[in-house]
Amino acid sequence: METRKIISEISGERIDRFLTEFLKEEFNFSRSLIQKYIADGFVTVNDEPATNNYNVLLNDEIEITIPDPKELNVQPENIPFEIIFEDDDLIVLNKPNDLVVHPAPGNETGTLVNGLMFKIKKLSSISGVLRPGIVHRLDRLTTGLMIVVKSDEAHRKLVDMLKNSEIKKTYRGIVHGVIHEKSGRIEMPIGRHGGDRKKMAVTSKNSKHAITNFKVLDTFKKFTLVEFDIETGRTHQIRVHMAEIEHPIFGDPLYASKADAKEPFGQYLHSYQLEFKHPITGKEMLFNCEPPKEFIDKINELER
The missing domain is CATH 3.30.2350.10 (Pseudouridine synthase)
Structure with a gap:
């Protein structure tokens, strides 16, 4: 079993939602699983058993015991x-x-x-x-x-x-609209969307620092091919940041238009390069991987 102790810095949010968001990056628990932990007595607030309908108060001392996973x-x-x-x-x-x-x-x-x-x-x-x-x-x-x-x-x-941003991750994607700048930097905090648990959003509430750098590789009539270098690794980071500046990823079913959800291939976002030191040998590692055929075909179609 593992235990996490948390001092609340907010007030008014249900405890199940609060814990789901707080533990998202470390454990990625669903809200229903957090609710089960609360119901089973694994969560206390100020040393008292919590209930799922409790609204967190500022400076509450919350402790959650995470049971060992079942086989x-x-x-x-x-x-x-x-x-x-x-x-x-x-x-x-x-x-x-x-x-x-x-x-x-x-x-x-x-x-x-x-x-x-x-x-x-x-x-x-x-x-x-x-x-x-x-x-x-x-x-x-x-x-x-x-x-x-x-x-x-x-x-x-x-x-x-x-955690220390020592793994450089580079992505390539096709986004809606023409980006006229050659490059840019998006520095906006990302947290859970207030009205849709499946989505993230740029928000100051219960959010985490997020930085996405981008470079334009090619432009088309209504789309842009972009390379992304992310300094942080927040959930849906590139997708949320690009949607926020009104250039959502083409084919993104959550953050682009309803028509994008019907795109047969899905979203045109590809993890193109990884650069890091081998954790055991210390050797410099660099890997590149070209996008799948459907991605390349779409670029060729846009060029025509």
Whole structure:
């Protein structure tokens, strides 16, 4: 079991929503799971058992005990993906489109983790039974490079490297509209959307610092090909920032138009490059991965 102690810096938000957001980056718990922890007595406020309808007050002392994950029947599945690099400590892979990274209770099949369990004999155990080897994620509709960890020592070091922004992640995407600047920097805090739990938003409420740098690679009649260099790794960061400046990712079902949700390929966002020092050997690592064929075909179509 793990315990987290939190001093509330806000007032008026339901405790289940507050904890879901506060623990999002570390654990990515669903709100329903947090509600279950509260109902089962794993959460206290000022040393008293919490209830799900409690509204957090300023300076409340909240303590949540996170029980050990139950052993779930996550089965290996032959799910295709390309391994770019592999050694005894880590894997760099090319994640396909329309693939969820890890299982969740009630949804334990058809994920990247199921595919990893089929191909790889040993994965790190630090993230629990549902997320073996997972230190960071890509959205379901985002393609490209991703690190998966095999040894626990490498896992611990990579987590610290991510927190310290020591892993340089570069993305490429097609966005709506023509961006006339050659480059730019977006520095806006990101937090949970107030009205839709699935979405994030630029907000000053319960938010975290977020920085996205971008460079224009090519412009078309109504679209722009952009390269993104992110200094922070917030949930949906690029998608939220670009939507905020009115250049949402083409095909994004959450932050662009309703028509984008019908785009057959999905969202045109690709993890193009990873640069970092190997967590065990210290060797400089640099990987590039071209976007999938559908992405390239769309660029060619826009150029015509």
